[in-house]
Amino acid sequence: MEKLDAQPLYTRVKRALAERILSGIWAPGRLLPNEFQLAEEFGVSQGTVRKALDALAAEHLVERHQGRGTFVARHTSDTVHFRFFQLYDAGGRIQPDSRDVRVAVADPSGRERAALALAPEGRVIRITRTRTHEDHPIIDEQISLSEALFSGLLERETIPNTLYDLYQTDFGITVARVEENLRAAPASEATARRLDCPVGTPVLAIERVAFDYSGQPVEWRVSQCLTDSVFYHSTLK
Amino acid sequence: MEKLDAQPLYTRVKRALAERILSGIWAPGRLLPNEFQLAEEFGVSQGTVRKALDALAAEHLVERHQGRGTFVARHTSDTVHFRFFQLYDAGGRIQPDSRDVRVAVADPSGRERAALALAPEGRVIRITRTRTHEDHPIIDEQISLSEALFSGLLERETIPNTLYDLYQTDFGITVARVEENLRAAPASEATARRLDCPVGTPVLAIERVAFDYSGQPVEWRVSQCLTDSVFYHSTLK
Numbered sequence: 001m002e003k004l005d006a007q008p009l010y011t012r013v014k015r016a017l018a019e020r021i022l023s024g025i026w027a028p029g030r031l032l033p034n035e036f037q038l039a040e041e042f043g044v045s046q047g048t049v050r051k052a053l054d055a056l057a058a059e060h061l062v063e064r065h066q067g068r069g070t071f072v073a074r075h076t077s078d079t080v081h082f083r084f085f086q087l088y089d090a091g092g093r094i095q096p097d098s099r100d101v102r103v104a105v106a107d108p109s110g111r112e113r114a115a116l117a118l119a120p121e122g123r124v125i126r127i128t129r130t131r132t133h134e135d136h137p138i139i140d141e142q143i144s145l146s147e148a149l150f151s152g153l154l155e156r157e158t159i160p161n162t163l164y165d166l167y168q169t170d171f172g173i174t175v176a177r178v179e180e181n182l183r184a185a186p187a188s189e190a191t192a193r194r195l196d197c198p199v200g201t202p203v204l205a206i207e208r209v210a211f212d213y214s215g216q217p218v219e220w221r222v223s224q225c226l227t228d229s230v231f232y233h234s235t236l237k
Numbered sequence: 238m239e240k241l242d243a244q245p246l247y248t249r250v251k252r253a254l255a256e257r258i259l260s261g262i263w264a265p266g267r268l269l270p271n272e273f274q275l276a277e278e279f280g281v282s283q284g285t286v287r288k289a290l291d292a293l294a295a296e297h298l299v300e301r302h303q304g305r306g307t308f309v310a311r312h313t314s315d316t317v318h319f320r321f322f323q324l325y326d327a328g329g330r331i332q333p334d335s336r337d338v339r340v341a342v343a344d345p346s347g348r349e350r351a352a353l354a355l356a357p358e359g360r361v362i363r364i365t366r367t368r369t370h371e372d373h374p375i376i377d378e379q380i381s382l383s384e385a386l387f388s389g390l391l392e393r394e395t396i397p398n399t400l401y402d403l404y405q406t407d408f409g410i411t412v413a414r415v416e417e418n419l420r421a422a423p424a425s426e427a428t429a430r431r432l433d434c435p436v437g438t439p440v441l442a443i444e445r446v447a448f449d450y451s452g453q454p455v456e457w458r459v460s461q462c463l464t465d466s467v468f469y470h471s472t473l474k
């Protein structure tokens with residue numbers, strides 16, 4: 001029987017493991033010690049270790065692969081898309097392509113500086129691209145990153161559709177949470193040109209800040225979407 | 238030490254209690270037996286019961302009041318607003334007022350019939366109102382309900398700003414989840430008149446279906462919002 005004031009044992013094991021992952025001591029993709037080794041280390045049963053790992057898996061901090069072991073979770077194109085992309089059509093979550101991708105370095109605007117908490121001399125890398133769905137342009141997107149963190153991006157020949165897996169594998173930056181503010185706005189002349197619609201067409205403007213596990217902002221993004229054939233989906237419980 | 242394949246004991250107690258609440262055996266506002274009585278009933282320690290109740294409180298199924306005991310959670314105007322309302326301004330979540338409130342019975346449109354899963358002969362109660370923020374009209378709202386479930390609404394003299402607490406106290410219907418689809422759209426002539434804006438002004442159209450604990454749709458709502466001074470906020474983890 002558990003003591004009155006004690007946390008369940010597995011919760012304490014879970015916290016100890018989560019600390020190693022969130023602190024970066026154990027990097028994304030790393031194989032964890034097996035259940036027997038962890039049980040030895042913490043002086044608990046393998047059942048308790050298994051429950052701790054199950055709880056970490058439920059929070060997407062680890063991934064369990066039958067017969068291969070448990071790994072520190074790594075963002076993949078699929079998991080990133082599933083967790084952080086909310087545009088749907090009647091068939092479900094859409095997977096837009098990208099065209100007219102441009103990457104450039106610039107002095108930040110006031111909004112970029114504030115959103116990314118940039119140092120006084122810090123510059124930004126801007127990625128602009130048009131996202132297409134079934135060959136129609138539907139999103140005019142601008143992404144701003146701190147040059148200090150992401151300078152390697154400038155040497156890349158191509159930019160993939162999903163970026164957070166790239167941030168993790170190439171830059172060691174894991175996006176853990178995004179905050180989005182949505183508004184309806186009239187398409188500007190530039191946006192209308194990129195989306196092939198009349199100036200002033202209503203677009204859904206999604207302004208997003210992405211944060212890493214420590215709570216530091218790592219990306220600022222504005223996506224202006226035509227919503228004739230797609231919509232933004234949200235569940236509240 | 239816990240057994241290899243056993244759920245923690247408190248999880249099993251939690252599930253048994255959750256079942257009584259979700260099934261309606263224990264109604265909203267009901268005082269639960271005290272920890273000693275529950276421990277006796279389940280043959281576990283009071284510490285285990287306490288953990289089960291903590292877990293239920295974290296899921297908003299019960300509310301614990303120091304010195305008074307634990308109650309089946311009841312929607313209040315505040316908790317409803319906090320859980321199901323996502324419009325913010327720079328100062329935080331806004332609390333709009335209502336004006337021009339109308340309540341009427343009608344034959345359902347095809348969308349109402351589908352969204353509410355109405356019986357063939359079923360009619361709807363429509364509530365239309367204009368929501369204001371700092372005395373400016375910002376939301377043109379239409380709410381559709383099954384007349385079979387909510388006929389008592391027609392006799393009310395006033396309709397409160399938050400409805401889900403009313404649905405629970407007066408109609409025994411608890412909203413547990415809402416699904417929202419958001420689009421940008423041009424204000425129609427009727428919406429423009431109610432929002433005091435030019436026809437065609439971009440509005441954020443939020444289409445919502447609310448579900449009870451059993452997964453049955455109980456409300457369909459379309460809110461068309463001016464987003465000059467407010468925005469829809471969403472967090473993804």
